[in-house]
Amino acid sequence: MDVTGITSTSAQTSAGAANQSSNPISEDFDTFLTLLTAQIRNQDPLAPLDSTQFVEQLATFSSLEQQVRTNDHLESISLMIAELFTSTAGDWVGQDAAVTTSWLPYQGGAVSFTADIPAEADQALMVLRDTAGEVVDTQSLDPAQSPWSWDGKTSKNADAEHGLYQMVIELYQGGQPLGMMEPKIISKVTQASIENGEIMLGFENNMTQSATKVTRVAGE
Known part of the structure; x- marks a missing residue:
């Protein structure tokens, strides 16, 4: 699979965390185990370790062991999630997709939209305005x-000059206005990145949008 254009901050961060040779919980666990072993070996035979105190230390040992295992599992899960996000992001690159928006960053050429x-609407009219609100085309x-x-x-x-335009679709029924709606601007996805656990897509026409708000265009 071609993953050109993908940047995965989350994957890099997770991989870095997983590759660390130690962490505070593991260090505490190893230190406690060393001290407990030394205490048992060096206890006075005539005054052995108090059973209640020994049980408390074993409970602490068990708790630290569980924390170490939990931490290892969380790191493993984090890596799997990062890999899944990266793979999913790669599926978008090179595909045509539709972004629901009324703002069009125009860079020249024809613009496809849906x-x-x-x-109930029997007539629809696309109205394009510049940033001053002047109608450029219908x-x-x-x-x-x-x-x-x-x-x-x-x-x-x-x-039309390059720049930002507002595109809306006016709806009519029997010549009477029903209202307006935003179009879905169609463009090719050129870049995908993972930001704060969310896939963000960059488009050929300079739009940027979350993958959750984008629709893949079939057959394009």
Whole structure:
């Protein structure tokens, strides 16, 4: 599997923790075991270790042993989770995916987009505005022909400048407005990273979004 473009901070951190030769709990456990063994070997035969005290020390020994085992298990689980996240992130790279957003960082060329148009809407209109709120272009959409494409031209048939635009879809029924919705901008995933236990995706058009808010586009 090609995992080009993946950065896994969590995996590196977990691997570093697992490769450490010691940790405070293990050191405490080894020290306690050494002291307990020396105490038993060197006790006075005429005044052996008090049984109650010995039982308490054995209980402490058992507790430390359990903590060491728990710590080892947690490190193992952490590594497995990091490896799983890295593998899952790699599956996204090179795939086309749709991000639900009204903000489009335009870098030139045509822009593909889709939307889940509600059944009651018999007409849909894409409206593109610049950051000043001025309408740059409009496009009538056939709800049955998704996905659609904006050719990068303004309403005056000029090439749109690179920059940030707002794209919304206005919905109508029998000529009456029903409301607006955000489109799903389609772009290729070029990078995947793991940040705070979450897969973040970077796109060809410079968008960045969590994988939980992205939809893979089948057949692209």
